[in-house]
Amino acid sequence: MSLFLAALVAIPVGYGVRFATGITPEWFNNAVGNVAYESFWIFLVLAIWPKLRPPAIAIGVCCVTCALEFLQLSQDPALIAARRTLLGRLVLGTTFTWEDFPTYFLGSAIGGWLALRLRQQAQSLD
Template sequence: MRIRRWPVYLVLIFFTLLLGLASRIYAPWLPSWIAAYAGDTLWALLIFWLLGLLRPTWPSERVAIIALGFAFAIEISQLYQAPWINAIRNTTLGSLVLGHSFLWSDLVCYSVGVLMGYLLEKSGLLLAKS
């Protein structure tokens, strides 16, 4: 059985979070396609790492399916625009977690981000034998 090494995942989470925030902060200086898509791709990758950290014995496939389902659910929730949830979305944390408006391209970004995490895990570099 393979198990996730939590120190490795903490580092992955930290650097993915840092890169995701940097992609938003430095967007004016990045190529337009990176500025447009990197943040959403890294957000989904971050969800994959967090779920893997919380469930170290789950198979990579389960982590990927649940992470992708969560990301898609958040994106679909953006179709709901009630004042109470928009007030949450207008905070920094709410904006980063919940987003603001539905975009089909975000679903592609989430798929790429989760696929990146899945492929990195399946490469065997991140998991230890128990």
């Protein structure tokens, strides 16, 4: 349950910071948004499949996110159409940038570590 709640918290935190303007630099907003995005997917996958190992899921999420970043280079008509929707923009992204990769790695490391901690806390309460 705590991983599912953490996933729900990651959404407004990530997008709240990502789209905040004037308070912090744009690079910071994007970095925090990417960390929250990675963490969200790790928390969600582990909430759905609790027997999976957080480090493995963190690596998998990072690989998928990096693949999605490269997919942004594609001008396939189906992907262009998907990116025109809100969900498509949020999941697929719109613009390829090398600067996203370090924050994907960092986000996966942080999200994986937090997932481990949340799991340990839940087990200690049992």
